[in-house]
Amino acid sequence: MKEKTDLLQGTLDMLILKALQLGPMHGFGISVLIRQMSKEVLQVEQGSLYPALYRLEEQGWLSSEWGTSENNRKAKFYKLTPAGRKQLVEETSNWERLSTAINLILKTT
Amino acid sequence: MKEKTDLLQGTLDMLILKALQLGPMHGFGISVLIRQMSKEVLQVEQGSLYPALYRLEEQGWLSSEWGTSENNRKAKFYKLTPAGRKQLVEETSNWERLSTAINLILKTT
């Protein structure tokens, strides 16, 4: 019983990759961006975000390096690798497939 | 690494409720119907389906009774309860919210 809506499982990776398509960014920035882009609907919890970033980096879809944020704080900047770009395309088209299929069912009378 | 696409986690309950909106049905029938309605894209595994049916019945969204299928086999027929109908409406609108938000993000340039 909660107020806030959870993410749809399986979409977080795609959203992160998509955010990074706009340019390198640190974790905190990604979560803010996703919230803004979704008009406050999607809220990525930090306990979800950071493990996801590891996953993605381990799989070679992201690379990271330490730097300094706009606010003069230490921050780890992530960016898409070429493999990550490819993965984004794949996940996007899979999302289209699945959400289309679900909508097909929901529209049935 | 698999060929077949998994479901989006969190949507199975909604799909089952939706299928039962068309009338009472047994488990096996539900899985066939979902496959057909989605044009063969969505495939509900039996190991996912039956536990889900229990979950839903336990929460009072479905009721069941044993009967005989069109093929003269013993089958458990499920149907929506009023609470289940309500739940379907809720899950559907939540799906709209989330998928809209995700599409918002994917369309960003």
Add this chain to the structure above:
DNA sequence: TAAAGCTTCCTAGATTCTCTACAGGAGATA
């Protein structure tokens, strides 16, 4: 200068859902 708050990173543990991989009965068909 002390306190408080925000930014940023991170981890542990639990939960929830779905999948794979089975098992088995019972009618239909040959």
Add this chain to the structure above:
DNA sequence: TATCTCCTGTAGAGAATCTAGGAAGCTTTA
């Protein structure tokens, strides 16, 4: 009788996310 298909079910595992923390450094305010 053998085999096929329909239909129900269970066990165990794995993946993704959540809750609920902790910590450190900068910045603002008292």
